[in-house]
């Protein structure tokens with residue numbers, strides 16, 4: 404499997420933040436369902452994408468997950484006890 408890489412050649416990193424957004428680092432294009440570019444809202448190198456559904460400015464996170472009390476669902480491995488041994 405190959406890494407997804409940005410146009411600058413650096414791997415794009417997507418972090419599932421604990422009880423929060425997806426943090427996307429890298430030179431990515433964000434587009435809607437028709438392929439139209441969604442402009443970034445700032446010049447920061449990281450994009451925070453909402454995964455709780457409560458943001459007023461989707462697809463971006465606006466911090467509403469905190470007031471909504473969004474909590475990560477348990478991951479499958481955690482709920483089944485199927486974590487690989489270290």
Ligand code: FES
Pocket residue numbers: 423424425452453454455456457458463464465466467468469
């Ligand atoms: S993840 Fe932050 S508002 Fe939804």
